[in-house]
Amino acid sequence: xxxxxxxxxxxxxxxxxxxxxxxxxxxxxxxxxxxxxxxxxx
Amino acid sequence: xxxxxxxxxxxxxxxxxxxxxxxxxxxxxxxxxxxxxxxxxxxxxxxxxxxxxxxxxxxxxxxxxxxxxxxxxxxxxxxxxxxxxxxxxxxxxxxxxxxxxxxxxxxxxxxxxxxxxxxxxxxxxxxxxxxxxxxxxxxxxxxxxxxxxxxxxxxxxxxxxxxxxxxxxxxxxxxxxxxxxxxxxxxxxxxxxxxxxxxxxxxxxxxxxxxxxxxxxxxxxxxxxxxxxxxxxxxxxxxxxxxxxxxxxxxxxxxx
Numbered sequence: 001x002x003x004x005x006x007x008x009x010x011x012x013x014x015x016x017x018x019x020x021x022x023x024x025x026x027x028x029x030x031x032x033x034x035x036x037x038x039x040x041x042x
Numbered sequence: 043x044x045x046x047x048x049x050x051x052x053x054x055x056x057x058x059x060x061x062x063x064x065x066x067x068x069x070x071x072x073x074x075x076x077x078x079x080x081x082x083x084x085x086x087x088x089x090x091x092x093x094x095x096x097x098x099x100x101x102x103x104x105x106x107x108x109x110x111x112x113x114x115x116x117x118x119x120x121x122x123x124x125x126x127x128x129x130x131x132x133x134x135x136x137x138x139x140x141x142x143x144x145x146x147x148x149x150x151x152x153x154x155x156x157x158x159x160x161x162x163x164x165x166x167x168x169x170x171x172x173x174x175x176x177x178x179x180x181x182x183x184x185x186x187x188x189x190x191x192x193x194x195x196x197x198x199x200x201x202x203x204x205x206x207x208x209x210x211x212x213x214x215x216x217x218x219x220x221x222x223x224x225x226x227x228x229x230x231x232x233x234x235x236x237x238x239x240x241x242x243x244x245x246x247x248x249x250x251x252x253x254x255x256x257x258x259x260x261x262x263x264x265x266x267x268x269x270x271x272x273x274x275x276x277x278x279x280x281x282x283x284x285x286x287x288x289x290x291x292x293x294x295x296x297x298x
Contacts, residue, residue: 004072006138011182016144018179023150025172034168 064143068134075135078247080128085236086249092229095222104222112218116227119211123228124235126204129197137194144183145198151176152206160210 028034074083099105133142151173157163165173184195215224240246 004139006140008140009138011185012138012140012144015179015181015183016140016147018182019144019147019151019176022172022174022176022179023147025175026150026154026169029166029168029172 064146065139068139068142071131071134072139075131078249079240080131081236081240081242082247082249083131084124084128084232085240085246088229088233088236092226092233095225095229099222099226102222104220107220108223108226109219112215113227115211115215116219116224117231119208119215119224120228120231120235122204122207122211124232126201126208127232128239129201129204133194133198133201135194136192137198141183141195142198145180145195146202146205148176148180148199149202149205149209152203153209156206157210160207161213 025034071083078086099108130142130146133145154165154169154173158165180199184191184199186195212224
């Protein structure tokens with residue numbers, strides 16, 4: 001944006017947030033955190 | 043697993059470093075793209091990378107670990123990487139960098155989708171949800187319509203698939219080959235591929251002073267991106283950490 005005067009489109013950030021959330025969910029699953037959370041609840 | 047919180051903190055730090063590295067490389071690629079086409083950038087970049095790798099292997103005395111018995115696997119891996127990297131260099135010259143990065147970071151999701159087919163790993167319900175969420179993100183970023191869909195978006199989205207294939211093939215290779223071997227064959231094969239593709243039309247632009255900083259830093263950053271393998275970061279359960287942290291750890295400076 002600063003270097004190339006590129007326009008900031010809000011939808012890119014919305015989409016990027018979803019992609020980030022998906023990657024984070026994947027990390028939690030890989031680390032076994034989601035299973036552990038379920039076990040704690042039960 | 044007992045040291046997992048520390049490792050997650052480290053991963054976050056590496057991710058911050060990776061963002062700086064990715065951004066620098068995108069700027070380097072875009073600057074070099076003013077004077078050279080993507081194949082030429084890849085040729086000169088691979089040459090810079092090869093020089094660094096040869097120096098480091100010589101310095102650390104690792105030539106014995108550079109193996110020649112899986113050249114076919116190396117070629118498949120490096121073809122995937124070469125294709126992905128060319129698409130990426132093309133995308134950074136056409137699309138806004140934010141869009142390229144958003145789409146590029148879907149590669150772990152592609153790994154998730156492709157690894158059941160290529161590595162026989164299980165696609166769980168949570169991973170399925172994560173994949174759907176990620177692909178919804180792709181649709182929002184790309185907003186495919188006759189107006190917004192262009193070569194930049196298509197190449198940025200497709201480079202993520204080839205990077206995912208690279209991760210999968212790298213994972214296969216790391217069962218037998220070390221980082222020195224993978225990096226040596228990566229840079230040398232990419233140099234040959236780059237020469238073939240750049241010289242195909244018998245019109246190869248020689249580097250001038252202007253794009254030099256671009257492809258030199260691209261070679262350096264590219265080497266740095268791949269040189270750190272999650273195998274050495276002792277993260278728990280390699281498969282999925284491997285896929286995700288690979289991207290984050292690509293800027294790690296560690297070398298064995």
